[in-house]
Amino acid sequence: MKCEDVEPLMIDYLDMNLAPEKTGEIERHLETCEKCLDDLRDLKEILQLISKEEMKKPDDSMRINFYHMLHSEIKRNETGSRAAVKESHIPWYGRSIYRIAAGIALLIAGTLIGVVFYSLIARSGQMKEIAGMKSEINSLKVNSIFAMLKNESSSYRIQAVNYAEEIDAPDENIINALVETLNNDKNVNVRMTAAFALSKFTSQRSVCDSLVSSLQRQDDPILQVTLINILVGIGEKNAIKPIERIISDDNTLDEVRSVAEKGVKMLI
Amino acid sequence: MAENIPDETLMLNVKNGNLSGMAVLFERYHLRLFNFFLKMGLKREPSQDLTQNLFYRMIKYRHSYRTGSSVKSWIYQIARNLHADYCNHQKKDDNIFMQTETYPDVMADLTEAFPEDDFERLEKAFSKLTSAQKEIIVLSRYQGLKYEEISSMINQSVPAIKVAMHRAMKQLKTIFMKQY
Numbered sequence: 001m002k003c004e005d006v007e008p009l010m011i012d013y014l015d016m017n018l019a020p021e022k023t024g025e026i027e028r029h030l031e032t033c034e035k036c037l038d039d040l041r042d043l044k045e046i047l048q049l050i051s052k053e054e055m056k057k058p059d060d061s062m063r064i065n066f067y068h069m070l071h072s073e074i075k076r077n078e079t080g081s082r083a084a085v086k087e088s089h090i091p092w093y094g095r096s097i098y099r100i101a102a103g104i105a106l107l108i109a110g111t112l113i114g115v116v117f118y119s120l121i122a123r124s125g126q127m128k129e130i131a132g133m134k135s136e137i138n139s140l141k142v143n144s145i146f147a148m149l150k151n152e153s154s155s156y157r158i159q160a161v162n163y164a165e166e167i168d169a170p171d172e173n174i175i176n177a178l179v180e181t182l183n184n185d186k187n188v189n190v191r192m193t194a195a196f197a198l199s200k201f202t203s204q205r206s207v208c209d210s211l212v213s214s215l216q217r218q219d220d221p222i223l224q225v226t227l228i229n230i231l232v233g234i235g236e237k238n239a240i241k242p243i244e245r246i247i248s249d250d251n252t253l254d255e256v257r258s259v260a261e262k263g264v265k266m267l268i
Numbered sequence: 269m270a271e272n273i274p275d276e277t278l279m280l281n282v283k284n285g286n287l288s289g290m291a292v293l294f295e296r297y298h299l300r301l302f303n304f305f306l307k308m309g310l311k312r313e314p315s316q317d318l319t320q321n322l323f324y325r326m327i328k329y330r331h332s333y334r335t336g337s338s339v340k341s342w343i344y345q346i347a348r349n350l351h352a353d354y355c356n357h358q359k360k361d362d363n364i365f366m367q368t369e370t371y372p373d374v375m376a377d378l379t380e381a382f383p384e385d386d387f388e389r390l391e392k393a394f395s396k397l398t399s400a401q402k403e404i405i406v407l408s409r410y411q412g413l414k415y416e417e418i419s420s421m422i423n424q425s426v427p428a429i430k431v432a433m434h435r436a437m438k439q440l441k442t443i444f445m446k447q448y
Contacts (some may be wrong), residue, residue: 008434042441050392058302058316066294067322073327074287084442152413221273222288226296253273257293 001028006036010043067229071196074189078158142167142174151178154187161190163196175201179210188220195223199230208236216242221253224260232263240267275339283330293339294323300411301347307406308351309395325350330418341420344407349422355399393444401436408433 006029012018013026030037148160161181164174175198182194195214201207208231224246224249230238246252247260275296278289298319305315325346326333333342394402407413407421415426415433422429 008431011434011437012430039441042445046390046437046444047409049403050387053387053390053410055299055303056299056306056312056318059311062298062302062316063294066298067291069324070287070290070294074394075286078284107308129347174287188288189286191336218337222291225291226442255272260296263350 001025003033004031006030006033006168007039011047012041014040014044014047030095062235065227067226071193072193074193075158075162076191078155078193079162092126106112114166114177124214142171144175146177149181153189154185157181157187157190158193161193161197165200168202172206179207179214182210182214183217191218191220191223194224195226195230199233202230202234202236208234208238212236212242215239219251221256224252224256228256228259228263232266235267237267240264243267273340276336279330279333279339279342280335282327283333287327290323292326293343295327297343298323299433301343304347304406304411306345307394307410308399308402310351310354314354318347318354322346338417338420340413341417344413344417345421346413348403361429363429389447390444393440393447396443397439400432401439402435404429404433405440 003109003136006026009018009022009026013023016023030040030209060243123147147161148156148163151157151160161178164170164178167174170178178194178198182191185191185194195211198211199205202211211227211231215224215231218224218227228239228243228246231243243264244262247257273292275293280294281289282293301322302315302319304309305318306312310318322343326343327369329346333339394405397405404418404422407418408415417428418429
């Protein structure tokens with residue numbers, strides 16, 4: 001073998017990807033060729049450096065943004081309202097600057113509208129009427145929620161969960177219905193939507209407890225990841241034990257385990 | 269849930285409307301993809317944006333995933349497209365920028381005088397490669413893709429990729445060793 005034959009094979013040689021006779025030929029050449037031996041050492045050094053380099057971690061916001069995006073895509077998909085989303089809408093999910101700008105714009109607009117409405121309504125004494133209408137809509141929603149949760153179609157059940165999520169102060173019955181859905185619905189998307197809906201009401205102690213106990217019974221990896229993310233997000237210490245049990249369970253998916261391990265570290 | 273669900277099964281589920289499978293694919297791939305964009309020379313913020321967009325594209329174009337084909341290859345194909353698109357946009361911006369940029373790069377000369385660790389030296393050498401050279405080294409060595417997987421993506425034969433890989437590494441080695 002000559003130098004020009006050996007050179008292109010060096011990477012495969014170092015990766016031990018060559019047949020024994022080729023390896024032998026190369027090694028015989030290296031015994032006599034100082035230049036190729038030097039080249040090989042340099043190449044080895046660089047390849048080792050590359051393999052030793054650790055991956056850099058993205059900001060936590062990336063995971064949060066992804067789950068928000070996924071959640072709204074699931075909603076859109078299941079409710080069938082295929083409001084065409086153009087690629088140009090991506091910045092809403094991805095670019096924090098746009099989000100902050102939009103957030104500020106909304107805040108200002110919201111405040112202005114609020115101020116104008118309040119002064120108008122307060123003066124004309126229609127405050128009560130509006131409040132009455134609001135509670136009527138709320139009770140309509142509540143009634144349809146229970147009916148829709150029993151529907152055969154999973155998209156109806158998802159819509160029901162979405163309604164429940166929009167209620168300002170859901171009562172015990174609604175919370176229980178959501179928990180029941182989270183634990184027992186046969187469709188994973190419905191369960192996941194219920195998890196997200198419940199995550200909005202974690203100011204209620206009972207909701208946190210339900211989420212923790214639900215984590216112990218979910219064996220779907222997607223729900224495990226979702227619940228861990230929610231519970232870690234609210235800093236729920238009671239979740240540490242069930243998460244640790246998931247880590248030590250041999251049946252746990254590797255991806256779930258790594259999320260669980262990260263989660264425990266953040267909780268402890 | 270005993271065994272690892274293969275990417276292909278998850279993606280088929282996603283294609284059939286079970287979008288929640290994307291959560292598992294995200295956990296599997298987002299770190300690698302973020303580092304792919306970083307290694308291709310992008311800064312943190314655009315690397316995060318592009319990773320985010322990639323998963324969005326996977327959902328949006330889930331019907332174009334060919335059932336049974338490698339999900340990994342498909343993902344990296346999208347990553348390469350996103351990177352190329354980004355660079356094309358960037359080039360236009362750069363042209364405008366270059367016309368106004370007159371200051372010599374004093375800081376670069378200063379930092380060059382200080383000793384660095386091996387990783388930094390490697391990074392500097394790496395940044396001087398062409399985009400195609402970077403790509404093949406990133407895919408093969410940093411991301412650990414097989415030559416066959418790269419071959420199906422870049423549309424070149426495995427031997428041709430090995431030759432390209434050899435040349436890219438040789439170039440990297442030459443620049444890296446000169447820095448001593």
